[in-house]
Amino acid sequence: MPSLLDIAWLIPFAPFAGAFFVLILLVSFNRTMNRLSKPVSYWLIACVSLSAVISFALFDKKLSGNVFDWDLNIANFQYHLGLYIDNLSSLISAISCLMVLLLMIFSYFSSDRNKGYVLYFVSLGLSCGALLFLVLSGSILHSFP
Numbered sequence: 001m002p003s004l005l006d007i008a009w010l011i012p013f014a015p016f017a018g019a020f021f022v023l024i025l026l027v028s029f030n031r032t033m034n035r036l037s038k039p040v041s042y043w044l045i046a047c048v049s050l051s052a053v054i055s056f057a058l059f060d061k062k063l064s065g066n067v068f069d070w071d072l073n074i075a076n077f078q079y080h081l082g083l084y085i086d087n088l089s090s091l092i093s094a095i096s097c098l099m100v101l102l103l104m105i106f107s108y109f110s111s112d113r114n115k116g117y118v119l120y121f122v123s124l125g126l127s128c129g130a131l132l133f134l135v136l137s138g139s140i141l142h143s144f145p
Contacts, residue, residue: 013129022040040122
């Protein structure tokens with residue numbers, strides 16, 4: 001059974017990948033996806049909930065370490081990509097996941113399901129994934145040479 005640090009990469013990846021998957025389906029099947037607002041809402045709420053549960057578990061266990069560490073060389077531009085977990089970053093990611101989750105649940109119950117509803121949930125999922133990636137990436141200013 002993998003440890004909690006082995007699956008910590010799911011924290012930013014789950015909301016981002018879930019929202020990107022729905023976005024691809026929305027672009028491909030626009031009319032059908034706009035009719036499927038409830039399953040899309042459930043899917044994206046589940047993705048953000050998974051990130052929140054993992055973040056809270058990491059904060060509870062007080063685990064820290066590298067999740068992954070890559071050095072990319074694209075067109076003579078070297079970029080260091082890594083996700084680091086410590087106590088503060090797991091707390092911030094848990095709180096931000098909880099805030100986005102509350103916003104999604106409140107929007108699910110109070111919003112009308114018009115044409116832009118699915119795109120709104122996709123944008124919430126993408127922004128949550130990007131925010132979690134920035135929180136867990138360490139110092140983003142030291143990434144560039």
